[in-house]
Amino acid sequence: MARYITQRLVIAVITLLGVSTIVFLMLHLLPGDPARMIAGLLASDQDIARIRIQLGLDKPLVVQYLLFLGNLLHGNLGISARTSDPVLTDVLQRLPATIELAVISTALATLVGILAGVIAATRPNTILDYVLSALTLFGVSMPVYWLGLMLIIVFAVNLHMLPAAGDDSSTSFILPSLTLAAFSVALIARMTRASMLEVLGQDYVRTARAKGMRENRVLLRHALKNAFIPILTVIGLQFGTLLGGAILTESVFGWPGIGLLLVDSIFARDYPMVQGIVLVFSTLFILLNLGVDLLYAYFDPRIHFA
Amino acid sequence: MIGLAILLVLVFLAVAAPLLTTHDPVQQHLSTVLRPPSLEYPLGTDYLGRDILTRLFYGGRLSLAIGFLAVAIGLIFGVPLGAVSGYYGGWADLIIQRIADILLSFPGFLLALSLVSILGIGLQNVILSVGISAIPSFIRLVRSSVLSIRELTYIEAAHSVGTHDAAIILRHVMPNAMTPVIVQATLNLGTAILTAAGLGFLGLGVQPPTPEWGTMLGEGRNYIFSNPNMATFPGLAIFFAVLGFNLLGDGLRDALDPRMKQF
Numbered sequence: 001m002a003r004y005i006t007q008r009l010v011i012a013v014i015t016l017l018g019v020s021t022i023v024f025l026m027l028h029l030l031p032g033d034p035a036r037m038i039a040g041l042l043a044s045d046q047d048i049a050r051i052r053i054q055l056g057l058d059k060p061l062v063v064q065y066l067l068f069l070g071n072l073l074h075g076n077l078g079i080s081a082r083t084s085d086p087v088l089t090d091v092l093q094r095l096p097a098t099i100e101l102a103v104i105s106t107a108l109a110t111l112v113g114i115l116a117g118v119i120a121a122t123r124p125n126t127i128l129d130y131v132l133s134a135l136t137l138f139g140v141s142m143p144v145y146w147l148g149l150m151l152i153i154v155f156a157v158n159l160h161m162l163p164a165a166g167d168d169s170s171t172s173f174i175l176p177s178l179t180l181a182a183f184s185v186a187l188i189a190r191m192t193r194a195s196m197l198e199v200l201g202q203d204y205v206r207t208a209r210a211k212g213m214r215e216n217r218v219l220l221r222h223a224l225k226n227a228f229i230p231i232l233t234v235i236g237l238q239f240g241t242l243l244g245g246a247i248l249t250e251s252v253f254g255w256p257g258i259g260l261l262l263v264d265s266i267f268a269r270d271y272p273m274v275q276g277i278v279l280v281f282s283t284l285f286i287l288l289n290l291g292v293d294l295l296y297a298y299f300d301p302r303i304h305f306a
Numbered sequence: 307m308i309g310l311a312i313l314l315v316l317v318f319l320a321v322a323a324p325l326l327t328t329h330d331p332v333q334q335h336l337s338t339v340l341r342p343p344s345l346e347y348p349l350g351t352d353y354l355g356r357d358i359l360t361r362l363f364y365g366g367r368l369s370l371a372i373g374f375l376a377v378a379i380g381l382i383f384g385v386p387l388g389a390v391s392g393y394y395g396g397w398a399d400l401i402i403q404r405i406a407d408i409l410l411s412f413p414g415f416l417l418a419l420s421l422v423s424i425l426g427i428g429l430q431n432v433i434l435s436v437g438i439s440a441i442p443s444f445i446r447l448v449r450s451s452v453l454s455i456r457e458l459t460y461i462e463a464a465h466s467v468g469t470h471d472a473a474i475i476l477r478h479v480m481p482n483a484m485t486p487v488i489v490q491a492t493l494n495l496g497t498a499i500l501t502a503a504g505l506g507f508l509g510l511g512v513q514p515p516t517p518e519w520g521t522m523l524g525e526g527r528n529y530i531f532s533n534p535n536m537a538t539f540p541g542l543a544i545f546f547a548v549l550g551f552n553l554l555g556d557g558l559r560d561a562l563d564p565r566m567k568q569f
Contacts, residue, residue: 018408026424141549143500143520145507146541149527153534244415248504252527263508266423278412278420285413 005294012290017069019282023275024068028061054079055272077279078272082265087276091258095280097167098246098257104177105242109184110235116185117192117231118219124197132189139186144245148179148252165254176253180245184238191234195227202226228299236292240285309553312546320366329357331364332515340533349535352525354515358535362543365517370547372433372518373499377491379437380498384444385487389475391445392452403449406442418501422510432511436502440494447490451483489559496551503544519544 035052036043043051052058055078056067071078077087120132155175156164163169199205200223208218247259254260258277265273319326329347335355343350349358391402409417421435455461456479464474505511506520507527514521519540526537 014404015407015411018404019411022408022412023420026420137549137552138545141496141545141552143503143507143523143541143544143548145504146523146537146544149523149530149537149541153530153537157531157534240413241415243413244419247415247419248507251508262419266419266510274420274423278416281416282412286411289411 001297004297008290008293012286015286016283019286020069020072020279021065023279023282024065026275026278027271028064051081072279077276080265080270080273082268082270082273087273090261090273091276091280094256094258094261097255098250098259100173101176101180101246101249101255101257102239102242104173105181105184106235106239108177108181109188109238109242112181113185113188114192114224114231116189118196118224120189120193121196121200122219129193133193136186136189139182140190142182144179144183145248145252147182148175148249151175151179152252167255172253172255176249176255179252180242180249183245184235184242187238187241188231188234192227192231195230196223199223199227225299229296232292232295232299236289239288243281243285307557309550309555309557312550313554316366316543316547316550317370319363320370323360323363323367326363327357327360329360331356331361331517334515340529342533343535349539350533352522352533352536353529358522358539361517361522362519362539365519365522365540366543366547368429368512368516368518369499369503369520369544372429372436372502372512373495373547373551375433376436376498376502377440377494379434380440380444380494381487381491383438384441385448385480387441388445388448389452389480389483392449393456393471393475393479399449402445406445409439409442410446412439415501415504418505419508419510422505427510427513429512429516432502432505435505436498439501440498443494444487444490447486448483451486452479455479455482485562489555489562492551492558493555496548496555499544499547499551519547 035048035055035057056064059067075088077091079085080087080090083090116132116136120129123129152164152175155162162175163172164175166172205218205222208222209215213222246257247262249255250257250259251263258280262274262277262281265271265277323331333356335351338347338351338355340353341347341351341355347357347359349362352358352361387402391399412420417439418435421438422431425431425435461474461478464478469478502511503518503520503523506518506522507524509521509524512518512521514525522540523537523544526534526540529536
């Protein structure tokens with residue numbers, strides 16, 4: 001067990017290092033002068049020289065890389081080219097909004113997805129099953145940004161029930177959360193259905209039923225707990241899609257999280273900010289997958305962690 | 307086969323666009339701005355007076371082409387890397403897999419978005435960015451099929467009669483490893499179209515006035531009060547294209563390899 005956890009931790013650290021390297025190289029792999037890219041087309045030669053020194057671009061690449069990693073360890077993600085604030089300060093200020101959206105959507109998606117999947121799996125090849133299957137297929141095929149706009153048109157423009165954008169009102173979170181959850185609901189429902197169908201055909205489920213156990217208990221205690229590993233994997237994997245979707249969802253709804261900040265920063269050519277946010281997003285994803293890996297141990301004691 | 311039918315219709319509408327409509331997809335008509343649907347303009351006109359339906363037909367050309375080209379990039383780089391990784395193992399495998407791991411730890415859309423932010427806005431860079439972000443999943447997939455095929459008796463037989471590694475990979479391993487790749491490529495076409503349209507929606511993809519579904523949707527978001535059709539229909543087009551590829555991919559998987567039936 002301890003060995004499994006150590007191994008997962010080491011892999012997570014190596015991946016984080018790799019991601020930081022790629023984020024660092026983002027600016028340097030390209031032909032052309034990063035200082036000129038950051039400064040923009042209209043910058044004077046003095047401006048470019050100033051930026052080069054400010055960002056340490058005049059030093060050798062290896063030195064820059066080591067400085068970059070050293071700074072990361074101290075939580076220094078650089079200075080925003082646009083606001084001149086430390087990147088970390090701006091990111092930390094906007095991060096809670098993104099986390100709020102991601103957590104609400106994941107919770108919603110897990111709850112609704114598992115429920116829909118279990119319902120479909122217990123009534124295979126009925127009309128209800130077909131309807132749920134069609135809905136989940138629509139769910140994974142729908143562009144999040146389009147769903148968001150459609151929800152705005154229906155609930156904000158036509159029905160005036162919910163705010164269209166921003167996070168000023170206590171009901172502001174509803175439309176963005178629904179938008180972001182839709183894809184994950186569909187994915188989790190599909191996985192739950194498949195996984196449950198497989199488990200429900202197993203001998204121990206028949207045994208549980210044969211000894212007269214109530215159906216609900218069979219489903220929850222015996223079937224769902226064993227079907228949960230692949231579901232958990234999907235919940236972990238979809239979190240990546242969810243974070244990606246958050247960028248688009250925040251942009252649709254003007255939701256003040258780091259996704260919106262990322263898009264704004266790309267347009268403003270604020271590369272230190274872009275690098276910082278990409279790093280934060282990837283770190284979140286890696287940590288979450290680490291969490292999922294560790295949860296496996298709880299749900300399946302048989303995983304003996306080769 | 308519903309999936310294939312949907313896709314054939316979309317491809318037909320895109321290819322036959324000039325025969326289906328007499329309007330120009332780009333030419334502005336400031337006298338017919340934001341018209342509601344009518345006989346002449348079945349879905350109304352956009353903020354520059356252009357027929358929305360016409361732009362949808364022409365937009366399909368780019369949106370579908372971007373999807374195909376991006377997946378082609380994913381295949382061209384992902385399949386050989388995956389084959390080498392799985393067949394030879396050792397250091398090559400270790401390095402290729404770590405790179406794939408790292409690329410896969412950029413959550414979905416973020417990798418393509420980061421690449422575009424560096425490469426710059428525009429059609430070519432969108433294709434390149436979406437294509438590169440498709441590479442790691444193909445590496446993974448091909449590697450795992452090759453790993454299992456490598457151990458089979460007929461590969462051993464090919465070795466023992468002195469066939470070169472390259473010939474074994476090309477003639478004996480790859481043909482048998484391609485089934486899951488075809489399924490994955492079909493499903494990836496849907497993802498690639500979604501991602502590329504997402505970049506277009508943010509304004510980082512194909513630039514106006516060129517019609518592309520994502521870019522059209524992005525322009526439409528500013529007019530949801532005056533003409534919601536500008537946003538509704540490009541989104542529907544993307545939805546049907548992705549749905550078509552998902553249905554086709556699921557169908558191919560069931561037809562080609564029943565053992566893979568998971569989801």
